[in-house]
Amino acid sequence: MGSFTALALRDEGFRGPITVIERDPSYARSSTALSAASIRTQFDTPLLVEMSLHGAAFLRAHARDMAFREGGYLVLSDPAGAEARAGLVAMQNAAGAEVALLDRAGLAARFPFLNTDDLACGAFGLRNEGWFDPWALLSHARAGARKAGVAYLTGEVAEIRASGAAVTAAVLTDGQEVPCDWCVIAAGAFSAPLVAPLGVDLPVVPKKRTAFAFGAPLPGDGFPMIFDTSGLWVRPEGAGFIGGIQPPAERDLHDPDDLEPDHDLLLDAFWPPLAHRIPAMEELRVTRAWAGHYEMCTLDQNAVIGPHDRFGNLLFCCGFSGHGIQHAPAAGRGVAEWIAHGAYRTLDLSPLGWRRVAAGEPLLEGMIY
Numbered sequence: 001m002g003s004f005t006a007l008a009l010r011d012e013g014f015r016g017p018i019t020v021i022e023r024d025p026s027y028a029r030s031s032t033a034l035s036a037a038s039i040r041t042q043f044d045t046p047l048l049v050e051m052s053l054h055g056a057a058f059l060r061a062h063a064r065d066m067a068f069r070e071g072g073y074l075v076l077s078d079p080a081g082a083e084a085r086a087g088l089v090a091m092q093n094a095a096g097a098e099v100a101l102l103d104r105a106g107l108a109a110r111f112p113f114l115n116t117d118d119l120a121c122g123a124f125g126l127r128n129e130g131w132f133d134p135w136a137l138l139s140h141a142r143a144g145a146r147k148a149g150v151a152y153l154t155g156e157v158a159e160i161r162a163s164g165a166a167v168t169a170a171v172l173t174d175g176q177e178v179p180c181d182w183c184v185i186a187a188g189a190f191s192a193p194l195v196a197p198l199g200v201d202l203p204v205v206p207k208k209r210t211a212f213a214f215g216a217p218l219p220g221d222g223f224p225m226i227f228d229t230s231g232l233w234v235r236p237e238g239a240g241f242i243g244g245i246q247p248p249a250e251r252d253l254h255d256p257d258d259l260e261p262d263h264d265l266l267l268d269a270f271w272p273p274l275a276h277r278i279p280a281m282e283e284l285r286v287t288r289a290w291a292g293h294y295e296m297c298t299l300d301q302n303a304v305i306g307p308h309d310r311f312g313n314l315l316f317c318c319g320f321s322g323h324g325i326q327h328a329p330a331a332g333r334g335v336a337e338w339i340a341h342g343a344y345r346t347l348d349l350s351p352l353g354w355r356r357v358a359a360g361e362p363l364l365e366g367m368i369y
């Protein structure tokens with residue numbers, strides 16, 4: 001988010017100095033590096049569909065560099081969820097997506113590896129959905145920003161300093177002070193503690209999510225990113241597959257230091273519904289597991305983007321709740337427009353702004369896996 005914002009600022013004509021402060025230039029623990037890096041137009045919130053369409057256009061323009069594979073998402077529904085799914089597909093298509101609603105027979109014909117016994121339908125993205133290389137995306141933004149004269153400073157922000165209604169500087173743990181006219185909070189899952197001392201209660205917490213990489217006796221060709229009725233996700237990756245599932249609530253803690261994969265999830269929660277839905281995956285061989293942090297917005301599972309109400313030069317670009325990498329081009333552009341022009345010029349991102357947080361009025365995004 002920081003790099004895309006910096007790059008977009010230059011695109012919007014901002015000529016002043018820009019500094020991205022990053023505590024770990026290896027990005028090893030960043031959500032971006034640990035992401036499943038998939039993009040979909042299937043959301044509950046129409047604005048997110050539009051943000052994804054911009055992300056997809058960006059990825060398509062750099063398809064080879066980003067290893068963008070437009071394999072589609074398949075969101076499965078049981079009979080109880082079928083009517084709501086059809087309504088969502090209509091909304092998504094009205095917002096510009098290209099999603100087909102397949103009935104049970106259509107699912108069985110197109111995806112013969114699925115057990116469709118308990119399904120009513122599935123929504124399949126025909127375009128603008130798939131997966132890509134998160135490193136390539138980050139490298140593109142970072143290299144572009146550097147080329148455009150953006151400075152990258154290695155250091156950990158300890159404090160954001162303010163005077164009256166304006167933020168004045170970021171202070172690093174080594175005491176260095178970086179003065180600013182504008183400050184964008186793009187510290188992912190770790191954004192809230194940065195603004196808490198200013199009396200700003202940003203509802204963003206780290207939530208650990210484990211991903212498993214595995215081989216299975218099934219070709220990846222024609223296999224989409226599947227969101228199952230059980231809550232699991234699975235998609236092809238290289239010669240095998242990756243997938244995951246949310247931990248049960250009692251194990252879903254906010255520990256910013258914990259990035260140990262939850263191996264027990266495999267047998268407790270992931271594998272049984274996976275083998276039910278895709279019988280060929282009864283036999284799977286796990287090759288690797290890793291964990292990253294979702295930057296969960298506890299208000300409504302949606303990002304917080306744009307200016308704070310009291311500190312007008314403090315902007316947020318965080319809390320993307322596990323679906324942010326695909327929105328980095330649209331979010332960075334929006335923040336840059338706000339700084340350079342004082343208003344959003346392309347997509348109006350104000351529904352994702354601070355006002356709803358201050359008012360406690362959620363813009364609930366329910367499609368979170």
Ligand SMILES: Cc1cc2nc3c(=O)[nH]c(=O)nc-3n(C[C@H](O)[C@H](O)[C@H](O)COP(=O)(O)OP(=O)(O)OC[C@H]3O[C@@H](n4cnc5c(N)ncnc54)[C@H](O)[C@@H]3O)c2cc1C
Binds near residue numbers: 035039194
């Ligand atoms: C397992 C997993 C799967 C995911 N799958 C998808 C997906 O399929 N599609 C999708 O769109 N999204 C997905 N996401 C979410 C996506 O990765 C994030 O929404 C996105 O990467 C957030 O980017 P960011 O720049 O806000 O945060 P980050 O990438 O975490 O970057 C924040 C940076 O801030 C730095 N930082 C933090 N605190 C400080 C400080 N005090 N001082 C200096 N630097 C600091 C960190 O080191 C980090 O590099 C997934 C996430 C995970 C964990």
